[in-house]
Amino acid sequence: MRESVEDAVHHAVVAVAAAALVALAVALFLLWRKKRVARARGGAAGGGDGDGDDGAAVAVAVAQALPVIPLADVERATDGFHPRRVIGQGRHFTVYEAAPGLAAKRMRPHLVLGEPGGRRFPAAVRSLAVPPHPNLAGIVALSEGPGERVLIVERASPGSVGLDALLHGAGPPHKPLPSWPERAAVAAGAARGLAHLHEHGVAHGRVRPRNVLVDPAIAARGPYDVRVTDYGLSTFLHDGDDGDGDGRLDARAENDVYMFGAVLLQLLTGRQWDGGRLAHWALPLIRTRPPALAEVLDQRAGEPADKAESRLLARTARVALACVANDGRSRPRMAEVSAILDDVEAAYRRSDSTPKGEENGGEERFSGCLLGRSRSTRRSATLLRLPV
Template identity: 40%
Template sequence: MKSSQEIAYYFILSLLAASVVILGLVLLFFCRRKPVESEESLPAARISAQAYPSTDIDAATDGFNHRRVIGSGRLSTVYAAVLPSDQKLVAVKRIHPSLVLSNACFGFSSILKTLSLAQHPNLVPILGFSQAPGERIIVMECVGGMSLDYYLHENPDGASSVLDWSLRIRIAAGAARGLEYLHEGMTPNIVHGCFKASNVLFDDMFRARVSDYGLSSFVANKKRGLVGHVDDEFWSDGRGEACKESDVYGFGVVLLELLTGRRAEEGLLVRWALPLIREMRLSELLDLRIVKPSDTRAIARLAKVASACVNNSRKSRPTMFQVATILNNLEIEVCA
């Protein structure tokens, strides 16, 4: 029979052996090599905007030929252009010389590189830029279609030829997704700064594509083209400071344009439409150029979203995430 000392000895040996095994398992767990990911499993890297030589831009626009002009606004003149490097059709935005000379375009290249990282089906992507003395150029994808402003207010065939009620809901939802992505999907977040119907373009599938986002700092003190599209708080500091809440207000104005077929009219549209929405007098509110649907529940919900965007103060205004969620569900119900 073993003595108590021998039993204690074998017990200690057993504990030591068990400790060695456990230590080995721990080392194996923490020191094992991480499997190498295949290229297919790695996320695609975002590529920032390309810097184009001024000679390429000059050749692409035929020396900024006036026949290539496809638009003009408070920031720039836009040209349809073909890049000589790959014969790709693009939109070239030539920032007005007065803004360049006033030093409004300070930090131009770094701003454009950041904005170009925004990639979403409901955005018009920024492809590149060009700089020269007195010149600042933005190169964007040319989506091919006209703007929402054109179809609502300038189309000679009338809005009824294209924009029925289901399509208007689809346009609203698509634009909301694009703006929501800028506000929530980008780091740092991007404030559009000048959201209005002329900045909602259409591709060949008639999908809403938001353009001109993040460029408001270049024209911060210019009221032309902004009055009626931003809230009163926008001008409270005298400088015109853009924020997410002012974007939501601008989105609400666009919803009112979709509902009524009327222009923003420097704030008159909001003051005219809100009492009608409050009392649900849809027959007086809705665009008379198209037939009112037999079931107006979806249109009434769209009107309530518009009212929440423009009627509330900034503190109680919905976010674009909330707005996009409602409109996405509405699109599924109406357009599926």
């Protein structure tokens, strides 16, 4: 009996020590990576021509820096991938708590043994490395061994839930549904995370409400409690049901924009995407002048408080309208979408003033940015067709 107790204590001490070592190694790596990225940014700024060399150099520096952690260390940190460490299940990965602020995403065995997921794993994961961002649950390391492929990723703040759960009543008990200011913060945060990915040459490929993690305390704790997760996995899993059949980065980014528009529609209406039926119902109402907001908005969040809030919600609805345009060339870039949603979020935070430009042509200024004739001459014929 005494020996069994001693063995249990010994194993516990070893597990804690292993977790601490993994956490220390990753912390040191993040510090080193931050310095290396800063050096790369400085070098690119000094020698580039101002046409994107900075972002490319930073992306390359980060990709080269992505470390490989020994599988034995990951196994120790997860208690041998023990079921009690499981914090999430997906079609391709099982997610384990690994260390403070980190999770281990273990690829399912049939994908490891199959082609191309397992064999392309190291190079493909390195291509997904981007500089850290507060609205992104980034990939910080990888690990592999016989029959094993593992991603080490950042975790969202404790208590975070998927946006789908928050919108449809499966979130924390006694937590009211998100208000309009909270939804504006969620939309802006998710857009910033996606724009950061696109800036560094990575398409998400799986933009869904469940892949937007939200801290329910967002209203009290600021705009950085929103994180986009599970990005880029289709680049080496070749899971074609989320894409449009085109391997080009710009085409995949256009599809990200489309599905982000779907997320916006779900935030505005409180309804499920339902295979695109939501777009068929909502878009004609949004296209009217003025938009038929009373019929579109989620009544559970309450009516707009005043005309200023109505204008902000109409602006967000028109962003969604622009994003789901079927012609990829007519869709805005995520950087444009992020800039406008940042303005909407900031307007909500300026409770003591009217959003700039709303009195004198604010809607026209916005429409010219995303919905002008020069960006789409066939919009009425393409808006309601879903991507192939």
